[in-house]
Amino acid sequence: MRLHTETTGAGPDLVLLHGWGMNGAVWETVAESLSADYRVTIIELPGHGHSPFAGGLDSLRDWARACLSAAPDRAVWIGWSLGGQIAVQAALLSPRRISGLVPVAASPCFVQADGWPHAVARGTLAGFAATLRDDPRTTLERFLALQVRGSAEARPTLRRLRQDLSDRPDPDPAALDRGLELLRETDLRDRLAGLQCPSLWLLGQRDTLVPAGVAEDIERLLPAARIRVIPGAGHAPFLSHGRESLAALAAFLEQRRD
Numbered sequence: 001m002r003l004h005t006e007t008t009g010a011g012p013d014l015v016l017l018h019g020w021g022m023n024g025a026v027w028e029t030v031a032e033s034l035s036a037d038y039r040v041t042i043i044e045l046p047g048h049g050h051s052p053f054a055g056g057l058d059s060l061r062d063w064a065r066a067c068l069s070a071a072p073d074r075a076v077w078i079g080w081s082l083g084g085q086i087a088v089q090a091a092l093l094s095p096r097r098i099s100g101l102v103p104v105a106a107s108p109c110f111v112q113a114d115g116w117p118h119a120v121a122r123g124t125l126a127g128f129a130a131t132l133r134d135d136p137r138t139t140l141e142r143f144l145a146l147q148v149r150g151s152a153e154a155r156p157t158l159r160r161l162r163q164d165l166s167d168r169p170d171p172d173p174a175a176l177d178r179g180l181e182l183l184r185e186t187d188l189r190d191r192l193a194g195l196q197c198p199s200l201w202l203l204g205q206r207d208t209l210v211p212a213g214v215a216e217d218i219e220r221l222l223p224a225a226r227i228r229v230i231p232g233a234g235h236a237p238f239l240s241h242g243r244e245s246l247a248a249l250a251a252f253l254e255q256r257r258d
Contacts, residue, residue, distance in 0.1 A: 003070040004050035006042045009035025013075035014253070016042045017067060017083030019105075020179045021140045021171055023049030025164035026080070030238050033246055038253070043070050045083065047175020049168040057178065060186050064089040068097065076100035076253060081209070081235065082179055085110070085186050091195055092188075101199040102249065105235045107210045108188035108221070116189070118213035125184050132180060136173050140165065150206035151234030153241070160239055192221045200226045200252040202245060204233030226252065 006024055008031055016027045024042040031040045046066055047053025057063055064086050071077075071090075077098050079087030084106020091098040112119045124146075132139045144161045148154040199222065203212050215227045228248045230237040238245040 001046070001052055001054040001066065003046065003052075003066055004044045005070050006031075007039060008032075009037070009039045011038045012253075013072040014038045014040045015067075015071050015075045015077045015087075016040060017077065017079035017086055018042075018045065018048065019081030019083050020045075020183060021048070021143055021176060022080075022161070022165060023168040023171070025049070025167045026161070026236070026239065028164075029242060030246065030249075034249070034253075039072070041070075041072060041075070043067050044168075045086070045175070045179070047172035047179075049171070053172040053175040057175075060085060060089045060182050061093065063179075063182065064093055068094055071097070073097060074099055076102065078102040078104060078249070079106060080104040080238070081106055082183055085182070085188065088188055088192075088195070091197055092191055095196040098197050100197050100252065101195065102202060102252065103199070104202045104238060104245075105204055105207055105210050106201070107214050108186075108192055108218070110183045110186065110210070113187070116217065118211040118217055120209050122184070125180065129177075129180055129184070132177060133173065136170070136176055140171075140176075146209060147235040148240070149208045149234060151204065151236075151240050152206070152232035154234065157234065157236055157240040161236065189221055192218075195222065198224070198226070198252075198255070200228065200248065202237055202248060203227065203229045204235055204237045204240075205229050205231045206233060207235045207237075209235045 044051040077087040084103030
């Protein structure tokens with residue numbers, strides 16, 4: 001199985017991974033800006049956008065390996081939400097291939113757990129799972145609304161997310177189901193210390209899915225990490241606060257050029 005990719009620009013390689021239920025269209029503005037100095041590869045996750053979904057893609061490792069198979073040999077990986085978790089997993093699997101890591105509105109553990117309060121309630125994702133198989137479109141719409149909740153730019157960001165979703169084929173229901181399970185099950189907290197590349201964690205100050213308070217938890221688990229909280233942003237800071245997000249990215253990437 002070969003995942004769908006789109007590549008633009010020239011220079012050091014960057015990989016962009018979108019989040020659950022979305023597709024590569026969410027990165028178009030970011031890719032356009034970064035492609036002036038970098039070769040940017042957008043990878044659509046299994047069963048999302050134009051990428052197929054095959055049997056056997058049961059774990060986060062499976063999804064990370066599928067993305068590694070479609071990615072340049074060595075790159076900085078930028079992943080949003082579920083894409084951020086996949087990028088972290090890829091860096092743990094193949095540290096030689098990833099020179100830097102930028103999880104955006106992502107967390108090593110997406111749901112609340114003992115000693116991990118800055119996360120989404122497990123019941124919230126369970127509610128999505130309960131309705132997903134009967135009504136995937138409505139479930140996606142509810143998830144989009146949750147992503148922008150609290151953002152200073154909620155309405156225009158929601159319009160953009162809806163447009164990007166409609167610009168590509170609907171995600172495969174089986175991929176949505178498995179991807180949601182990955183969000184519910186994944187816990188990379190004990191493995192963060194094994195990361196060998198520099199990382200920048202971009203968070204939204206008003207994110208209700210990955211609360212900004214997780215910054216302190218990430219710093220405790222990975223003291224070398226750089227963390228930037230974007231004021232006023234929700235779960236999609238690169239859309240709602242593009243200038244601030246790109247400035248943080250540019251500063252980090254400039255130090256990674258090789």
